[in-house]
Amino acid sequence: MSDHQSTYNPQSGFEKWLDRRLPIVRLAYDSFVDFPTPKNLNYWYTFGGILAFCLATQILTGVVLAMHYTPSIEGSFASVERIERDVPFGWLLRSIHANGASMFFLAVYIHMFRGLYYGSYKEPREVLWVLGCVIFLLMIATAFLGYMLPWGQMSFHGANVITGLFGAIPIVGEPIQTWLLGGPSIGNQTLQRFFSLHYLLPFIIAGVVILHIWALHVPGNGNPTGVDVKDVKKDTVPFHPYYTVKDGFAIVVFMILFSVVVFYFPAALGHTDNYIEANPLVTPAHIVPEWYMLPFYAILRAITFDIGPIDAKLLGVIAMFGAIALLFVLPWLDTSKVRSMRYRPTARYFFIGFVACGLMLGWCGAKDPDEALPYMKLSADQLVVEYTDVNGNPAQQFFDDYDLAKQALENQPASAAASLGVKKGDAIRFIHLAQFLTLYYFAYFLLIVPALGLLERPKDEPDSIHKSVLKGKSKSTAPEAVAAE
Ligand code: HEM
Structure with a gap:
């Protein structure tokens, strides 16, 4: 504390000599001992x-x-x-x-x-x-x-x-x-x-x-x-x-x-x-950063759409750096007069949500964004034969069975330029979860924290605090008043 008086008392002659010239031992004593x-x-x-x-x-x-x-x-x-x-x-x-x-x-x-x-x-x-x-x-x-x-x-x-x-x-x-x-x-x-x-x-x-x-x-x-x-x-x-x-x-x-x-x-x-030496000509199947960067990587990849003239890639970069920038300005976003969430039950729920959001963003960052979430596959993948029909228009046939799809492919004349592909079934994918979580991340800082500070009615503090901190002031003193003192 700035008003804390130094209690350092140099003992030996050398300590006294040094203290008058460079009070470094005093600084260490006052900072880490007393x-x-x-x-x-x-x-x-x-x-x-x-x-x-x-x-x-x-x-x-x-x-x-x-x-x-x-x-x-x-x-x-x-x-x-x-x-x-x-x-x-x-x-x-x-x-x-x-x-x-x-x-x-x-x-x-x-x-x-x-x-x-x-x-x-x-x-x-x-x-x-x-x-x-x-x-x-x-x-x-x-x-x-x-x-x-x-x-x-x-x-x-x-x-x-x-x-x-x-x-x-x-x-x-x-x-x-x-x-x-x-x-x-x-x-x-x-x-x-x-x-x-x-x-x-x-x-x-x-x-x-x-x-x-x-x-x-x-x-x-x-x-x-x-x-x-x-x-x-x-x-x-x-x-x-x-x-x-x-x-x-x-x-x-x-x-x-x-x-x-x-x-x-x-x-x-x-x-x-x-453990494989770098080779610029062979790109790994999934490029992922170390685990501690995964949540930010997930935010970067969550933006898959352009907004006006700003393309998705740039928006992703802005979102990723924005997610870190929000931390810098947090002290000015939080409007609550009460510091600790011990006395803010509603804020505590949203905070737990925020911790879960961070963990799940990390999970999304580690996964292929197109992969379906566990148990979230709504319809099966299908094989699709694409070809050009007799009128020269593009056409498709869908199959669940590989043999049938292969037969349909072989039955097409060469002029139809038929090809076999896969149509992914409907699913809620990691990219969707990452987008939802990114929204929660930004909403937490920009909406929830500022709004809760104004709306939430904090709990009273326990008696023990009032006794030691406020030297006997009554418990009815609301935490807002305590924080404002
Ligand atoms: C090399 C990294 C860091 C070191 C060595 C460090 C060291 C410390 C130490 C020794 C304390 C006092 C003890 C404690 O409260 O745990 C402290 C307090 C604090 N640190 Fe850090 N810190 C680091 C990174 C950070 C980061 C990244 C943040 C936030 C973005 C942060 C925010 C704080 C805050 C707000 C306090 C005050 C806590 C309080 O007194 O209520 N620190 N730090």
Whole structure:
């Protein structure tokens, strides 16, 4: 908290000498030892510390991996194989780094959903939230750049799809794409610049994390009630040892889960196509990004229609970036005076819907958009023989049986130019689900959150809060009044 007085008391002569010249130990002490932290933080609040652990792990393992990695299209794939087989503990470093990216995203999504649920982004923590969104964007960019480095099939074709999106932007799109790739198509120069940026961005993330924590320490931590601490003595405890122990415990549990993935399922989260060296001439059947990008990929693909002069591809790109942009402006979209959804029963239902929406968008992103949803096939696929009839008009015959269809095809004269195809039956497909979910995603931020804030009647807070926070004020004080204080 900004008005928190420093209690650091330098002991040794050296500490006193340093403190007068560069009070860095004082800064660390005030931020991570004596910092007053609300008593009632639950385990969802340990994910910030878990994220700091993830970032440090990625940087440490990444720096060592880079010592053995060759950023060239001739050497990259082989150097990764060498790391896996010949470099001492290279297999471990790579498994930690590749799966570490997944664990990092798992933690960041939990951290963000925690923020959404408890209204952590609301006044006075808007800048803290926006800095978090910047970190999230940088994480996506870093993961995308890193995925290119092993130079596998998915690395190459995935990068092709994503950089190709820039080409959809009118006029400036193609020059931007060429500039990003360092040439007209993905090549050695692309790999080299991706490697350089992949090495750089985590340090930028670390810089933004410092700002994030600074912005956290000015208003101080929020807490699950959404009511800010009023009495620092009664309602807070020093960060050390209370939260160093709690965060430390959570990090150890997280490390156990992380180890299970690293040691027992090291390839479970990756894609088998990436064990094949990149070949520009062979495109994988389904190009899919890593799981943590799937919801945004589903939004990108959900737009299949043009609107006026804007074609579907560009609309998809706008929707995908728009979905992330909405997170940035959320503090100004939410009109509710009450922060925490603990006291917002209706908002809580829509929030659960939003979590389900995110998960199901991820499912849609992983699937072929034309595939029917389970149990949602309304009529069977049919074989269709297409031919030109005696009057020269196109005609069709439908069959359920292959032998009958084949016979009909053979019975047509050569002049009919008959061909056999498949007419897909009616079904509710993944693309339809993705379109519905995309609509819900945007409606959640643009309609539901703003409207609920104005319409919802929040629950009363329990007595315990009134006693400690409002020092004996009556329970009849509505939460709106508490939040407005
Ligand atoms: C490398 C990534 C990140 C790191 C290391 C990090 C670190 C932290 C830490 C240590 C805290 C305090 C403890 C806690 O509340 O968990 C915190 C709080 C917070 N973070 Fe992050 N964070 C990261 C990413 C993000 C992202 C992506 C967002 C949102 C888009 C975000 C939003 C917030 C908010 C709103 C709080 C305040 C919670 C409260 O006090 O009520 N952070 N972060």
